Amino acid sequence: MKKAAWVGTLVLALGLVYAADAGVLYARYCQVCHREDGSGTPGTFPSLGGSVRKLATFERGREYLIAVTLFGLKGMLVQGPYTYERFMPGYAPLLDDAEVAALLNWIRARFGWTRPAPAPVRPFTPEEAARMRARSLSPEQVHELLIEAEEILQTAPFRGAPPP
Numbered sequence: 001m002k003k004a005a006w007v008g009t010l011v012l013a014l015g016l017v018y019a020a021d022a023g024v025l026y027a028r029y030c031q032v033c034h035r036e037d038g039s040g041t042p043g044t045f046p047s048l049g050g051s052v053r054k055l056a057t058f059e060r061g062r063e064y065l066i067a068v069t070l071f072g073l074k075g076m077l078v079q080g081p082y083t084y085e086r087f088m089p090g091y092a093p094l095l096d097d098a099e100v101a102a103l104l105n106w107i108r109a110r111f112g113w114t115r116p117a118p119a120p121v122r123p124f125t126p127e128e129a130a131r132m133r134a135r136s137l138s139p140e141q142v143h144e145l146l147i148e149a150e151e152i153l154q155t156a157p158f159r160g161a162p163p164p
């Protein structure tokens with residue numbers, strides 16, 4: 001009993017440290033463009049709120065999010081009335097697999113929660129990040145993943161649950 005309580009406290013403490021670290025990574029690497037609250041700058045830097053939340057619910061979307069973080073992105077991206085056709089650098093040399101997973105979990109948990117809560121989503125894992133890192137894509141190839149993810153969203157519109 002006593003031991004269980006200790007383990008619980010330890011797990012909680014580690015969880016907090018993990019979350020805090022992801023916040024530090026976000027501030028260091030992402031915030032300058034996507035802003036402190038993830039809202040970006042409409043027309044210049046896309047928002048990370050709604051799109052990350054949607055994309056995290058299905059496999060191709062998850063791959064795309066990990067790929068953007070690791071390899072960057074070049075190609076057309078539409079968010080509501082705004083079209084982006086810009087470039088984002090990749091962070092593969094600066095972030096290890098656990099950091100990529102922690103960062104995406106942190107972003108998903110923090111931003112874009114103004115709409116009703118979606119179905120529970122599996123946390124991103126370091127293993128998913130490692131699998132994507134091994135593919136070593138170009139920013140243009142990452143954009144192809146986005147197109148595939150958008151096609152899936154169109155055929156199975158996001159209504160708070162992962163597409164079948």
Ligand code: HEC
Pocket residue numbers: 026029030031032033034044045046047048051052065068069073074075076077079084085086087088089091103146
């Ligand atoms: C130098 C500015 C800059 C920084 C720093 C930056 N991004 Fe980006 N990000 C962009 C731009 C610009 C785009 C859109 C690229 C395009 O139009 O092809 C983008 C797109 C994205 C997208 C795709 C959003 C969608 O709706 O499909 C994600 C996810 C993302 N960034 C995450 C991150 C993360 C995580 C970090 C930190 C590790 C980060 N970005 C750092 C500029 C930046």
